[in-house]
Amino acid sequence: MNKEILKLAIPNILTNITVPILGMVDIYLMGHLDSVYFLGAVALASAVFNFIYWGFAFLRMSTSGLAAQTYGREDRQEMALVLQRGLIIAIAGSLMLLILQGPLADFSFWLLEGSAEVKEQARRYYFVRIWDAPAAIMLMVIYGWFLGMQNSIYPMVIALTVNIVNIISSFILVRYFDMNVRGAALGTVIGQYSGLVLSVFLFLKKYRWVLPLFTRELKPLLNKMRHFLHVSGNIFIRTFFIILVFTFFTSKSAGIGDITLAANSVLLQYLMLFSYFLDGFAYAAEALVGKFFGASEKDKLSLAVKNLFKWGLGFALAFTLSYALLGETLLSLFTVQGEVIARGKQYLLWVVMIPLVSFGSYIWDGIFIGITGSVEMRNSVVISAVIFFFVPFYLLFPIMGNHAMWLSMMLFMASRSLSLSLFFPKVIKRELKS
Numbered sequence: 001m002n003k004e005i006l007k008l009a010i011p012n013i014l015t016n017i018t019v020p021i022l023g024m025v026d027i028y029l030m031g032h033l034d035s036v037y038f039l040g041a042v043a044l045a046s047a048v049f050n051f052i053y054w055g056f057a058f059l060r061m062s063t064s065g066l067a068a069q070t071y072g073r074e075d076r077q078e079m080a081l082v083l084q085r086g087l088i089i090a091i092a093g094s095l096m097l098l099i100l101q102g103p104l105a106d107f108s109f110w111l112l113e114g115s116a117e118v119k120e121q122a123r124r125y126y127f128v129r130i131w132d133a134p135a136a137i138m139l140m141v142i143y144g145w146f147l148g149m150q151n152s153i154y155p156m157v158i159a160l161t162v163n164i165v166n167i168i169s170s171f172i173l174v175r176y177f178d179m180n181v182r183g184a185a186l187g188t189v190i191g192q193y194s195g196l197v198l199s200v201f202l203f204l205k206k207y208r209w210v211l212p213l214f215t216r217e218l219k220p221l222l223n224k225m226r227h228f229l230h231v232s233g234n235i236f237i238r239t240f241f242i243i244l245v246f247t248f249f250t251s252k253s254a255g256i257g258d259i260t261l262a263a264n265s266v267l268l269q270y271l272m273l274f275s276y277f278l279d280g281f282a283y284a285a286e287a288l289v290g291k292f293f294g295a296s297e298k299d300k301l302s303l304a305v306k307n308l309f310k311w312g313l314g315f316a317l318a319f320t321l322s323y324a325l326l327g328e329t330l331l332s333l334f335t336v337q338g339e340v341i342a343r344g345k346q347y348l349l350w351v352v353m354i355p356l357v358s359f360g361s362y363i364w365d366g367i368f369i370g371i372t373g374s375v376e377m378r379n380s381v382v383i384s385a386v387i388f389f390f391v392p393f394y395l396l397f398p399i400m401g402n403h404a405m406w407l408s409m410m411l412f413m414a415s416r417s418l419s420l421s422l423f424f425p426k427v428i429k430r431e432l433k434s
Contacts, residue, residue: 001303005284005311011152013280015159028333029174029184039340040114040258041121041181043265047250048108048126054243056093056137058235059086060144062228064286065369067148072294079149080213081220085228086141088221094134101130112247113255121181128185135192142199147287154202158195166191234374241385245412248390249405260402263343266331270351271409274319278362281311285366293371293431301428308363316359323352350406357410360417368420371431376423384415 030038063086070078097104105126109119139162143155170187173179179186203210215221246268253264285308292301323330327348331341368377389412396404 001300001307002311004288005281005304005307008147008150008152008284008287009280009311011156011280012147012283013277015152015156016276016279016283029170030181037115037117037121037258038180039265039337040118040254040261041125042184043250043261044109044112044114044118044254045122045125045129045181045185047112047247048105048122049129051108051243051247052097052104052133053136053140054239055236056090056140057239058232059090059137060140061235061239061286061369062086062232062372062374063141063144064147064283065290065372066228066231067145068150068287068290068370069148069294069372071149072291076209077213077220078224080210081215081224082148082228083141083145083210084214085221085225086145087138089232090137090141091134094137097130097133101127105130112251114251114261115254115258118254118258118261125181125185128182129188132189132192135189135196139192139195139199142203147283148290149207150287150291151206152283152287154199154206157202158199161198162191162195164191165194231372231374234378235369238374238378238381241381245385245389245409249409252393252405253402256402259339259343262337262340263347264402264405266340266344267347267351270323270327270330271354274316274355274358275362277319278312278315278359279366281308281315282362282366282369284308285363286369289367289370291370305367308367309360312359312363316355319355320352323348323355327352347402347406350403350410354410354413358413358417360421361413364417364420364424367424368427371428373423373427373431376420376427380416380419380423383419384412388412388415 030042063082067079067082070082105123108126109123112119114122139158143158146152146154166187168187169190170184173183173187177183249264249268250261253261285304288304289301292298292304328345331344331348365377368374389408392411393404393408396407400407
């Protein structure tokens with residue numbers, strides 16, 4: 001079982017690790033320019049895109065879980081239709097974003113806090129990067145489908161290509177063409193479309209058999225669309241509240257001041273690095289648990305769950321130790337601005353503790369996606385966001401300031417882990433019966 005877990009997890013870790021590295025490169029490039037506004041602008045604009053694209057993350061998750069279950073049942077026709085349904089929604093959603101990009105920008109930057117200078121630069125970033133929407137959202141579906149097919153190599157190759165092209169493009173455009181925030185945004189657009197082209201090539205190389213199974217008829221497409229939309233809708237609400245928490249976090253950081261915004265943006269990279277690393281095991285959980293669930297192999301499903309948690313705890317301990325020993329050194333790598341480094345040191349303790357209280361939430365997410373327990377995923381995040389993030393924040397912020405924000409984030413992650421642990425026995429019993 002450990003071999004199966006690692007076979008899926010290691011490529012996913014290599015895939016995911018490039019994502020925070022990409023964010024770190026943007027923070028590095030902006031942090032080494034001559035103004036703090038650029039660093040804050042990328043953080044603020046990225047919060048908008050996190051909100052937008054994480055909002056579509058339900059497509060990757062629902063596609064992955066449903067595809068893994070059809071793989072376990074060896075239902076080739078439904079494998080193809082899961083992909084087709086996801087791509088139809090992705091194309092429609094991305095076209096809507098492009099059409100409504102102006103009103104969406106106005107509303108987003110009206111809603112978010114920040115200085116006029118930071119918002120001006122953030123809008124420049126936004127109106128370049130929005131054009132990567134079709135590629136970015138379709139890639140979510142493709143990643144999820146490949147993973148459901150127990151293929152973690154293709155997503156790794158695509159993601160590495162996307163992020164390497166992105167990093168190189170952004171570096172050249174910022175450093176040599178003096179495009180600052182526009183260069184970072186354009187590098188992202190170039191990277192996403194390079195990944196989409198590569199994904200089509202890889203799909204045709206191995207999965208050409210799927211094409212004849214696509215259909216133009218509405219009946220087979222709509223046959224299980226209700227279930228697809230039910231799962232997707234619950235995951236969307238769950239993801240929306242996670243986005244809400246992180247966007248609120250960034251917005252309130254901007255409201256405190258540009259230095260705190262920059263410091264919190266740097267410290268969030270620690271959390272994102274850990275989360276993308278643990279997501280490698282969460283993705284392995286989606287594929288394996290979905291396959292065993294679809295094939296009704298209860299013993300293997302139970303063994304997979306136990307082993308996944310052992311790996312998660314091990315990596316949580318390793319990250320906590322690393323952050324405790326190297327936390328201040330990492331701050332200096334992200335920025336040369338003394339004020340930002342000094343402010344960040346005040347809150348390092350929180351990012352040291354977060355891996356231990358949060359690792360369970362990532363592993364449980366993958367398991368619940370595999371068994372399509374989307375209702376409980378939704379409920380756990382809504383409860384955790386409202387009761388354990390927003391309530392503590394508003395009660396404690398007048399007393400603790402920015403520390404209240406980090407404490408609330410830690411409580412939010414811990415609550416997700418605990419609530420899903422409590423939900424699991426009932427959910428797995430119900431789903432296996434159905």
